[in-house]
Amino acid sequence: MRLYNSLSRQVEDFIPLVEGEVRMYNCGPTVYKRQHIGNFRAFIMADLLRRTLEYQGLNVTQIMNITDVGHLTEDDVVDSQGEDKLQKEAARRQMDPWEIAREEEKNFKEDLALMGIPPAHTYPRATEHIPEMIEMVEGLLAKGLAYEVDGNVYFDITQWPAYGALSGNKLENLEVGASGRVDDRTDKRHPLDFALWKRDEKHLMQWDSPWGRGFPGWHIECSAMARKYLGDTFDIHTGGPDNKFPHHECEIAQSEGCTGKKYVRHWVHCGWLEIGGRKMSKSKGKLYTVPEMLELGYTGRDLRMLMLKQHYRAPLPFDLELLDEAKKMRSKLNNFVTSELRRCADGDAHTEITDAVETTRSRFLAALQDDLNTSVAFAAILELMTTVNRLKPTTSDAELVLNFMSEIDGVFGILDPVEEAADLDADIDALIVERNQARKDRNFQRSDEIRDELQARGIELIDTAQGTEWKKI
Ligand SMILES: [Zn+2]
Incomplete structure (x- = not known):
């Protein structure tokens, strides 16, 4: 299989570290509010990737974290600033942050199910892996890649010259942007040093550490949990376009700094979901949640269909008209399997249909193996449907085609269950x-x-x- 690697910025051969086995980590949700449909693009992509690998006979271990502490509001700068999202939401809703986290995790999993996304093998929660994070921070301190000031521990960015390799952000350029904030963080050696542990006795979720009570930084959470479940080096790490920088950049620095080994072999990121030409996460347009979409008469699988029609790396413009088109396309496919192929006359199989199924199977697989080219894979299926309908299938043709449709839906997951x-x-x-x-x-x-x-x-x-x-x- 060929797969784009965000680190090399090239489509590369995908070869798992251990033959036949793939270890994959997906950056999961921060469970402080219901995820919007833009967030789900990354999860649908991860699911497609897992199913495509499994379709090729590989055994995939999929880990998706649940961030329930430590993710700050200003997460687009290297040294994240602002408030903890969970803590802020707890104040707004006048609720316990733990309660919010569990409730939103449940909502998230319900939304995944509505989109036909089967569960990952493990959903590690950040709050349940504090010892693993502390251990990693201690490792970084021991190596001189981190330092402590008054209960706060920072990663020393000047000790990591490779910083910026994934996102293409050069340290010099970042420094210019950060200069406005230098003064308010006098305890740091460099304005861009990012927190591994934050001292905070007032935080609603806090733990003991060798540096006093506080909570972990968001980036170290993923480094520690990925390491625990997948080892020092693993095959695939996925995320949304907003995760690439600074989150994944910081993960690489911490993990490789701590273990001295390559962290991730293949970085996979989806493109932005855009509303009115703007990136959805930054957009002031309507950020629908899944329940809001259901209320408008769409299903989770309609959204999945919309996302699979477009290549996962391309920007995806979103509006309800496009969702209508996806919905129509999905009912066409559903109708084909639940109605058209169920009303056939008895008779011999058409060799033309048998051949078309074989050809479609190879075209479908080849398209997916080519960096998940879903639109070409779809085109092959639509062509098969046209051929089958034109030839007036018999019951034996129908059986063959139905089995094939169910086989490909094992990858696409768009037909009604x-x-x-x-x-x-x-x-x-x-x-x-x-x-x-x-x-x-x-x-x-x-x-x-x-x-x-x-x-x-x-x-x-x-x-x-x-x-x-x-x-x-
Ligand atoms: Zn992450």
């Missing part, structure tokens, strides 16, 4: 029976109501001489 589809069928059938009875009873008001209700759910009824049939609109 089978259980849901079965529930939907039973539901619709029950309403059709009720409507037929209402018509017999000349209760046209009720029969119209049922038709309208189904219409609103995207189901069209067709009355034929043989009875009532339905299809998805």
Whole structure:
């Protein structure tokens, strides 16, 4: 497989460290509020990557952290400033930060499920790995890469000349930007030195450390947890475009500084989600959450479809019209498997269809192996659908194509799950029976109501001489 590596800025061969095994770390959510759909682009990408690797027979270990302390509000500067996001939210909501963290973690996992994202193997919480972080900070102090001033521990950025390799930010350029803030942090040797441990006796979430009570820096959390679950060196680290700098840059400095080994072999970042041409995280436009999107009549899988139509690294413009298109495309695919392929006449298989399935399978795999080229993979599937429909498939063709569609959906995860589809069928059938009875009873008001209700759910009824049939609109 070929995969773009943000560190080398090139598409490279992806070769796992241990044959057949892939160890992958995904920067997870900071659980202080419900994630917006822009955040989910990185998680959908990570899921696609995992499924693509598994489709090729690799065994993937996926770790996604839960940041429940230490992430400060000004997280786009090297030496993050501002308030702890959890603590700030606790004050705003007048709630316990621990309660907020657990509630938002639960919400996050619910949203993942709605997008058809299966759980990672482990979701380590930062607050449950404080000893591992302290150990790493001690290691950095022992090596002279960090220093302590009055209970605060900082990474000494001047000791790490490679800083900036991932993001292309040169230390000299960063210094210019930071100059305005030099005065307010007099305890630091260099204005860009970033905190590994912050002394804070007033923080609502605090721990004992060799440097007094306080809490860890956000970056050291990921370094320590990735190391614990995946080892000093592992295959893939993913994140959103906003994680690249300074978060991942700082992770590299800390981890490689501490272990003396390469930290991550392949860095993978998705592109921005844009609203009105602006990066979503900075945008003043509407940052929908998943429940808000559901209220507008979309599903988590519609959003997934929208994101998979675009290459993961390209900027993705977001508006509801594009989401409508994705929704339509998804119902077309659903309709193909739940309706069109289920109404076939008996007969021999078409060799043309058998051949088309084989060709599509190789094109699909080749596209994904080419740096996750989902749009080419989609095009291959749409072409197959056209071929199949044109040839009027028999039941044996349908069986083959249905199996293939379920195989590729193991990677894309955009079709309605089978259980849901079965529930939907039973539901619709029950309403059709009720409507037929209402018509017999000349209760046209009720029969119209049922038709309208189904219409609103995207189901069209067709009355034929043989009875009532339905299809998805
Ligand atoms: Zn992280």
